Amino acid sequence: MLSKAVRRADASRQLGMAGEEAAAGHLRAAGFRILARNWRRGRLELDMVCRDGDTLVFVEVKTRSTGSLASPAEAVTPAKRRALFQAARLWLDEHEAWHENCRFDVVCVIRHADTLTVEHIADAVDVSPFVDGSHAAWQPW
Numbered sequence: 001m002l003s004k005a006v007r008r009a010d011a012s013r014q015l016g017m018a019g020e021e022a023a024a025g026h027l028r029a030a031g032f033r034i035l036a037r038n039w040r041r042g043r044l045e046l047d048m049v050c051r052d053g054d055t056l057v058f059v060e061v062k063t064r065s066t067g068s069l070a071s072p073a074e075a076v077t078p079a080k081r082r083a084l085f086q087a088a089r090l091w092l093d094e095h096e097a098w099h100e101n102c103r104f105d106v107v108c109v110i111r112h113a114d115t116l117t118v119e120h121i122a123d124a125v126d127v128s129p130f131v132d133g134s135h136a137a138w139q140p141w
Contacts, residue, residue: 018116019063019109020047026107026118032057038093044087056100058088060125063109063116076106081125 024034027050035056036049048059060076076084084104092098104125110117 002092013037014066015111018065018111020061022063022109022116022118023059023107023120024048025124026120027059030120039087039089039091041087041090041094044083044090045081046087046091049091054101056097056102057122058084058102059105059107060084060090061109065111066113076125084125 002095004129020037024037027034027048030052030114031048032052034048034050036043036046039046039049046058048057049059050057050059060080062076088102092100103123105123108119108121
């Protein structure tokens with residue numbers, strides 16, 4: 001018999017996967033082209049890398065159930081933003097894409113019973129605290 005903690009972790013993982021599928025469908029319907037999903041390097045991960053016209057978009061997906069203590073957007077903490085920027089830098093290096101216009105979006109997914117509600121927040125993450133000056137002037141981080 002599975003422990004309560006194992007069942008809870010499995011339910012959380014399933015909810016996260018359902019949220020990412022809902023986010024991907026929403027972004028495709030909005031005209032985004034998904035270039036990568038769950039891209040990983042070591043401990044760093046990008047939920048999605050997309051193309052929106054001439055802009056490369058790094059998308060963080062946060063999924064919660066109704067009644068969660070924090071909203072999905074509140075889960076994008078300063079530590080999460082730092083890890084997101086580190087991962088994006090690695091992705092840009094690996095794909096020789098520093099010349100691309102970039103932005104960071106958040107897709108919030110909330111489960112209400114059997115329904116998923118998706119909210120897409122474009123340009124949701126402020127990069128100014130992470131500017132280090134080591135990249136081209138047109139790249140803000």
